[in-house]
Amino acid sequence: MDALLNPWTWYVSGPLIATVMFLLVYFGKTFGMSSNLRTMCSIGGAGKVSSFFDFDWKQHQWNLWVVAGSIIGGFITIQFLSTSNPIEINPTTISALSELGFSAPKSNLIPSELFSLEALKSPYNLAILIVAGFFIGFGTRYAGGCTSGHAITGLSNLQLPSLVAVIGFFIGGLLMTYLFFPIIF
Amino acid sequence: MKVLKFLFTGIFFGIVLTKSQAVSWYRIVEMFRFESFHMYGIIGSAVVTGLILLQLSKKMNLKTTEGNPINLPEKEKKYKSALLGGTIFGLGWALAGACPGPMFILFGAGYYSISIIILSSILGTFVYGLVANRLP
Numbered sequence: 001m002d003a004l005l006n007p008w009t010w011y012v013s014g015p016l017i018a019t020v021m022f023l024l025v026y027f028g029k030t031f032g033m034s035s036n037l038r039t040m041c042s043i044g045g046a047g048k049v050s051s052f053f054d055f056d057w058k059q060h061q062w063n064l065w066v067v068a069g070s071i072i073g074g075f076i077t078i079q080f081l082s083t084s085n086p087i088e089i090n091p092t093t094i095s096a097l098s099e100l101g102f103s104a105p106k107s108n109l110i111p112s113e114l115f116s117l118e119a120l121k122s123p124y125n126l127a128i129l130i131v132a133g134f135f136i137g138f139g140t141r142y143a144g145g146c147t148s149g150h151a152i153t154g155l156s157n158l159q160l161p162s163l164v165a166v167i168g169f170f171i172g173g174l175l176m177t178y179l180f181f182p183i184i185f
Numbered sequence: 186m187k188v189l190k191f192l193f194t195g196i197f198f199g200i201v202l203t204k205s206q207a208v209s210w211y212r213i214v215e216m217f218r219f220e221s222f223h224m225y226g227i228i229g230s231a232v233v234t235g236l237i238l239l240q241l242s243k244k245m246n247l248k249t250t251e252g253n254p255i256n257l258p259e260k261e262k263k264y265k266s267a268l269l270g271g272t273i274f275g276l277g278w279a280l281a282g283a284c285p286g287p288m289f290i291l292f293g294a295g296y297y298s299i300s301i302i303i304l305s306s307i308l309g310t311f312v313y314g315l316v317a318n319r320l321p
Contacts, residue, residue: 010223013205014230020198021231022238027190028249030257033285037310044307052314065191066198067289073199074208074293081204089211090220097214109203110210110282110291115298126301128280133288133302135277137309140285142270142320144261147284150271151228154260156235161260161267168271169278170217176279177217184280 005083021152029062032149034140036060036067083107100185128184135172143168190250199290208290210282217279265321277306 008016021031038053039060047054084107094104102111112119119125140146143165145154151169154162202208205227216224241247242255249255260267278284281302283291288306291299 007206008201008204010205010226011230013201013207014227014232015234016201017198017205017207017227017231018234018238020194020201021235022242023194024191025239025255025257026242026247026249027194028251028253029191033289034310037285037307038314040307041311041314046311046314050314050317052317053311062188062191065188066195069192069195069197070199070202070286070290071195071293072192073196073201074203074290075199075295076196077200077203078294081200087206087209087211089215093211093215093218093220096218097211105209105211109206109208109294110296110299114210115296117298120298120301129298129301130305132277132281133305134309134312135273136281136284136288136302137277137306137311138313139270139272139274139277139309140306141310141313142317143267143274144263144270146274146286147228147278148286150260150267152231152235153257155232156239157257158236159260161262161264164264165267165271165274168268168273169275171268172272172275172277173213173217173279174275175272176276177214180276180280 004081006085007087017152018156021148021156024066027062030149031153032063032145033067033070034137034146034149036063037137038141039064100181102185139172198286199293202287202290203294208283208287208294213279213282269321277309 024031039057042053042055042057086107087105089105102113114125145165150162150165155166206212207224207227212224215221247255283299283302288299288302
């Protein structure tokens, strides 16, 4: 039971993520979570203003079931498959984060300084989250995929555009972490 | 019944990503600061396993449940948009600490404020659709 409740190491988790990718391929589909954002736009009627969203979203309904499942999966894990031990991240990271005003993680997966309901009352924090989400949604579609579509599926399938996209992910990520974090926080 | 296999695949995905802590903002910061091997190990071993599975299934002529040969669509060879879009995505990924899979998983895990990220990412995709023709 402990093996189930404790965090899973990388060499267990990575192959299991590949299994998810492979299962979807075996079902005749592809692994790509960000495509759902486009589908949601289409369901909302965005096809009226842009041909980019003018497609039969019912063809992509299967992927929304993957989304529904992933929400349930997150719920099951927190409710039944977790301990309340803090995430063991590198102490160097913790001290760097404390300089930016973030306390060390307790049992929380994401920082309350950004995501608590209290933090949402600050227009500045709210703006940070909105900008972050906007960049994710805009960038992933512009790049043609996100971590699941490019980094996992694309690299596994030896797609050069995916390697370029992943390099982009890291250029953006490193810029944010080293250049913008000290400015924003 | 057709949708159940997708629902269960999603549940499995949600459990794996939460148990591996890949959904954690702290893990993403740690990754971009190169202060842990954890995330690189996850992504690296996922890619290697995926590569082996895909190569094997092609060699063995495995058919999908729909009876077709295993065939993944080629990614479009738009290198400039992959790099520019990827960079924009990376900025958001590092700031939110979540990408389009984890944002839904975190919602299920009870972090409801992540819905701000979900909604604004839908908005970002929508705006991309409006300006896509005018981008380099």
